[in-house]
Amino acid sequence: MVPKMNRLDAASAHTSQPHMDIPGRIASIDIFRGLTVLVMVFVDNLDFVKGLPWWTYHMPRRANGLTYVDMVFPAFLFAMGMSIPLAVERRIAVGDSDRQVWLHIVRRSLSLVALGLFIANGPQVDPQRTGISAVLWDLLGFAGIALCWGVRSVSPLHKRPARILKYSGLLLLAVLAIMFRRTTAEGHTAWLDFSDWEILGLLGWAYLLASTLYLLFRKTVWILAVSLVALLALSVVSTLGGLKEIQRLPPFFQPFDAGLNCITVAGMITSLIFLGSRVGKTVRTRTLWALSYAAMLAAAGWMLTPLGISKLRETPAWCMYCSAANILLFIPIYWTADVWRWTKYVAFIEPVGSNALLAYLLAYVAYFVPTLFQLTADGTKGWYGVMRSLLFAALILTVVSILTRLRFRLRV
16 A cells, blocks of 8 residues: 655655656746846836835945845846756757757857847947937847747647748848947947847856856766856956956957856756755755755855955855845745645746746837837836836736737747
8 A cells, every 4th residue: 555645745756856857847946037037127127216215226336235136137047047957957858969958058048148239239229320210120129039039839830930930030130230330439330239248148158158067067966066166266366356368358258257157056056956866855855955055155155245245346245145045035935836836826927937038028128119118117206116117017927928828938
C-alpha cells in the first residue's frame, strides 16, 4: 500500500526533480517577473511626477543609499538569471545539441541588444536627415519588432506564413537601420549611437555571459559560485578605478558590466537552489540554503559599503544588497505559488510574467507616440501623478492580458 503524502511533501517531491523534469513554466518565477515589470512601468512614470518624497526616485549619483526604485532593474536581471537554467535544461531535454543551445543563446542575446539599441536611438531620429518623421520611424520599428519576434501559432500549417512575417519584419528593421540618421551635439550627421545599450541591451549582454557560464559549468555548482566571486572582484576593481584601459574603449567594445552580471549569476544560483536537485532535497532545506545564501550576499554588501552604495554608479555593495533582497522577496512567492499552490489571487499578473517583453515594449510605444504619451504621468504633481502612474501600469497590464489571450507573444 502506497502511503499518502501531505501537500508540503508532495510539493517537495515535485520540486526536487532535475531541471528537465520541471513542467513548462514555474509559477513563482512568472509572478516575480510580472511584478517586476509592472513596478518598472510604474516607477518609470513616477520619474515624470514632481513633488514626491525622495524615496520615490533614484538616489542621486553622488549620494550613498538605496530606494526601492534603485532595486527594480536588479530584480529584472535576477529574474532573468533564475530562468536561464530552466531554459537551457528544457532545450537539452528535448534533444537540442550543445551547438544548437549555443546558437539559441547568441541569437537571443543579440536580439535583446538590437532591441535595446532601437529604443535608445528612437528619440534621436532626425527627420530631415532620415527622410521620415521620428514618430513614423518609431512606429515602423515597433511594427517590425512585432512581425519579427511575435509568436502566434505552432501549427505546422502556419509555419510558412509565420516565417514570411518574421523575415518581413527583419527586412523592415534593416531598412529602418540603414535610413537612420541623427545629429550629434557638434552638429554632425551620425548613424546609430552605441553609447547606450538601454535596459534590454544590458539584459542581452548579461544573458550571454551568464548563459555561457551555465553551459560550461552547469554540472559543478561550486564553480558557478566561484564565477560570482570573480565577477564581484572585477566590480570592486572597476569601482576603485581599475580597468581604465577598457573603460577608455568606445562603448561598442565594452558591453559587459561585471556588477550587472553579478546580479544575473546570483539569480542563476538561486534557481539551482530552489528548482534543482543538487543543493537540497526538501523545500525546507532549500529555503534554509537560500536564507544562508542571502545572508552571505548581504554580508558581502556590508563589507563593501565603504566603496559606496549606488545604483547609478553600479557599486558592488548595491549589487550584493539587491541580490540578497531579491532572494528574500522570492522565497514567500515560491512558497505561496509553488508549494501551497495559492496562485488564483495573482493570476492577473501571469500574462505579464510570461509575456514580459511585450509589456516592456508597449510602454515605450506610448513614450514614443505623442498622442499616447498623454496617457502617462508626464507633467503631473504629487499623489495625482502617482494615481496616473498606477493607471498607466494597469493599462499596460490590461493590453498585455488581452493580447496574450489572443495568443500573441513577443519572444526573442
